[in-house]
Every structure is written in structure tokens, then in C-alpha cells.
Amino acid sequence: MKAEPQSDCLEGCRHPRENDSLLGQAAAEAHLLEAYRSGKMHHAWILSGPRGIGKATLAYRTARFIFQNPDPQEIAADMTSLHVDASSPLFHRVAARGHSDLLVIRRGYDQKRKKLRSEIRADEVRQTTRFFSRTSGEGGWRICIVDTANDMNPTAANALLKNLEEPPERALFLLISHAPHRLLPTIRSRCCSLPMPRLAEADIRHILTRELEGEAGDGTDLDLAVRLSGGRAGRAIELLKNEGADVYRDIFGLMRQMPDINPELMLKLAGKLTPVARQAQFDLFFDLLLNWLWRMVRGGLTGFPDEIAPGEADIMRRLTASGELASWSALWEKVNQSFAEARVLNLDRKQLVLDTLFSIENTARETG
Template identity: 45%
Template structure:
């Protein structure tokens, strides 16, 4: 029987619940540590920031620390100075093995019929918290629910969570991971203490790559760091999914707009859309998305980054002038909508890629064969 996929696992790298360190988020970690040690631990924290920046890793660090110490005086006696818990500690091992009775993780469930993860967190998942918080807690007296990602809840799930947050359980702690907090109900946001995690500097990304034994040349490490835009998770995803090669291949196709190599487009679509290439497909969509955003920013007068592929900045300037910024913003939005709709309907991914290039050709001012 194949292992059920996890929405927040990147290739063969450690899952956030298995990570013993968190790089570059000292300020956010200190805010939670100080609140706990002062006896002012808020019952719900909204951890925000770009995808892959370390929010889930922080959530698990908080959960382990709170379960390990329980009370500020115990943490003081243990001379705790941050949220770290030794990997050999039973609490660490239980959380990593998903066997700690005082931790409930809510995320998108697996759809046995469709053989893939659901696109949203349904209300049934959130309702599990009622029984969870109704049970008596073990050592330390805390029960902790991690929702990852909170902005993937459907409307009914959000309303169910809101009811719980309005009357929070004693010694209950909610840790909400959110990539797009603006999608959450304002009433949910108002009942949480928001903590924004910041993008890492290139040195921090390099540290993450080294810590995860990513083997790459110095030139490639710099390129990965720039493409990652401060997100450690994205840097690892690019490294694991052959993201640099995909990027170079993708940009070569984009530079030929409005008449890209048709055979090249089909070959690229076959590569990222084939069965078992979920990671490559996701990476390709993200890289294209970011390239279009950079095109719009460049067209609006923002300073361009140094080329990762020779001539790409000139291509962005040419396309921005040819299609107009409003047109490119419209195309970017339509591509995102098309990708989301295709995932919801389980559409053939090759058709998604071909449709994207069709939209790009049109925006660039000409269609192949016109």
C-alpha cells in the first residue's frame, strides 16, 4: 500500500514536525517564548508569511516546547532560553511520529476515491477539535491544535473554528498556519495574535541548503536563493525538483514569445505533467507565476534582478511593452484561476500547460500560425 502524501512535505527533506532547528525567524520565536515565560500565552496564534518560510516548523517548535514544559516556572528551572527541545526528548519523538495524544493536526485530508489530497479542509476536520479539547490532557495540561493551512478551510470549516475561538477551551492552544491571512474571516483574525514571519536573507537560504545537504555549485546555490525569494521551503523545493533546470527550460520558451517553439512547449508539458511528477509540476507553475510577476514589476519601472538566464530582463521589457501591464496582470490572474480550477476538477495537467502558453502567446501580441 502506497504512503498517503502530505501536503506540506517537500520531497525527501524532513517534515516540519521533524525539524529540530528554525533558521532566520528569531524575532517571531522570541515573541512566543516571551509570552509563554511571562504567563501571557495567547490561546490562538496566526502564523503568517509566504509559503515555505518556516511557519509550520515554528508551530511544531511551539507545540513541543509548551508540552515539554507546561508552565513558565518549569521552563525557568530547565533554563530554557528559546523554544528548542532536544531531539532525544520523548515529547520531540512523539510529535515527530504523530503519536502525541495532546496534539491534533488539521490539514487537507486524503480523498480515497480520487486518490489525492482534497483541495480544501472540510468542516468535519475542524469539528474533530470538539472531542479533542473535551478530553482530559496529560502531562502539562495543554492540548494543542495545529491548522495547516488555515486559509484552506472552506466556509463551513471557518465558521466552526470561529465558534470554538469565541469560547476557547482552558489550557487549549491553537496554532494557525496561514499563507494568505486575508482569505480568513476577519472575526477569526481578530481572535488570534498575528505573528508575521519574514523572508530570509540569501545567507539564511544558503544556511538552509547546507543544513539539508543540498549538493550544488556555488553558482547554482546563488541562483536557487534568488528564485526562492527568501523562502527556505521554496529553496528546498527548487533544489529537490530540479527547479533550476526547469527554470532555464521555461525561460527559453518564454523568450521566444510570441512564437515559442511548439515542440519545445509540448516536451516541457510532457515532462512536468507526467504521472508522478507532482513536484515538478508545482515547481514549474510557481516559477512561471513569479516570472510573470517580475515582468509586471519590471514594466512598472521596478529595478530588475540580474539575469539568471542571459537576456531574460530584455525579454520582460519587450513583452511588457508589447502586451501592456494591464493585459499581463489579467493573464497572470487567469493563469492562477485556470490552475486552481484544473486541480479542483482533476484536469489533465498537460492541457493546463498548453492552455497557459496559449494565453501567453495571445498576450504577447501574436498567435502561432497567425
């Protein structure tokens, strides 16, 4: 029987609660360790930053460490990380969702519709009230991880706020957020903020080698995935698992032909992207295309110091040589809106791809 998809884990990869290592986030880890060791640990934290940089991994890492070291005064002065040995019974209980003092709030699976819900509902968040009203099962801390806080609908966010306002003793909330500015100001005001940076390319390569175990493709695909990831290991994994390098090459080839694109190439690409089984590649196409347009506009303003693949900067310079950046910016807005509407309204995907390519072609002609 196929396992239900999880909103807080990439398909085919280890769940963050099963991950015993954290790369590239030593400063954030040290900050939490020192806050806990001080004996004055704030009861709620927002771990923020882009998707795929290790926020959930750090949350579970913190929870395991506190469960193992319930008295901060007994932490050795030479302890420099939140590491808990992966062979320990505690690690395995957290990984198996078997620790009674850990509550995880995330988007649930809709059995009727056979898909993940689009938001965290109030009834799911209200579990925190029951959770924190009872005595700790193991006599220590009770910890709640919300992954992600941005998934909460307004009613759910207000339900969580009530618990944040009056936390019991030895209670800890770890809120994961990709966009903390979109959270309720009242939630932000009751939490300590811990921004986490994007990862270095070397760290992403190490994570890819470890997580994919030989499935990372050839060196060229891996290099492209790392550069396209924007410092997000999770993003690099998505790209490698869903032919992201090939999708990028398709975009590169199209943009190189602008404004005289081959109609047969347009039709071939639209046909390749639009089958239902190619949903991941369809989404990647628009995400990478929007990223290309954004980088092209930015490069037209500030220069083109970096490029994903050789020759990319030359194409962008040629397309923006007239200085008509407002037209390209307007195109980005149009494509972004059309893509969002297509996902919500289930519009004809092949037509959307063709309309998008025609719009790029027209903009290239008008600004050329």
C-alpha cells in the same frame, strides 16, 4: 508499503514536528517566548506568512517547549529560545505523534480516491471539542495545531470558532495560515496575529544543505532555486526536487525568442511537460511563468533592479519597451485563469501549454 502523503510535509523531507532547528525566525520565536513567560499567554495565535518559511516548525517548537515547561513562572530569565533537545523523550514523542496533549488538524487522506482531500472537514475540526473537554493526559497544557487554517471549509471554520470563543484553562491554539486575510473575521478577531518574514538567502542555503544532504544539485541549480524561492525554503526544496532550474531555463529560452519563437521548440516543451508523471514540472512551469510575467509587469512600472539569471532584465525591458503593460497584465490574468481551470476540469494539458505560448507570442507581437 508506501506511506500515505501528508498535507503538511514536503515529500522526502523531515516533517516540521521532527525539525529541531529554526532559522530566520528569531523575532517571532522571541515574541512567543516572552508572551508565555509573562504568564498571560493568549489562547490562540495565527502564525502567518508565505509557505515554506518555518511556520509549522515554530508551532511544533512552541508546543514542545510548553510541554517541557508547563509553568511559565519557572522559566529562567536567561532562556532566549524555545529549543528542546532533540535527544529528549519529549521531542521523540511529539515527533512520533505520541503526545496525548497535542492535537493536529490537517487535511486527511482519502482512502477511496487514494489522494489527499482538498479541504479540512467539519468532522475533523470537531475533534477539538472532544480533545479540550477531557482532562489533560499529563496534567499540563493541551495544544491544538491547525495546518493550515486556510484549508478549512466554511463549516469547519465555524466549528473551530466555537472552541476559540470559550477556551478552557491551559488551552492553546496555533493556527498556521498562508493567507490570514482569507480567514473568517471572527476567527481573526479571537487570535493574536504573528506575521513571519521571508527568509534570507543564507538561511535558505543552510536549510537546503541540511535537508537535502547532497541532493541539492550543482551550484548553478542551487543558486537558481534560492533566487526563485522568494525567501521560502520550502519552495527552494520543491524546485530542486522537481527540476525547477531546468523548467526556468526553458522559460528563459522561450522568452528570449519572443516574438519569433521556434514552433519545434514549443512542441518539444509541450511534449516534455504533459505526461502524467511530469505533473510537478507542469505545475512548476505555470507557476514560474506567471511569476516571470508578474515581475516583468512590475519591472515595467518600477524598474528592473534584480534578476534571477543574467540577461533576464534585458529580455523584460525589450518586451515592455512599448509601455503596453496593460496587455501583459491581461495576459497574466488569462494564463492564471486557464491554469486554474485546467487543474479543476482536467483539461488537455498539452493544448494548454501550446495555447499559452501562442498567447505570449501574440502579446509580444502586439506590444512590440
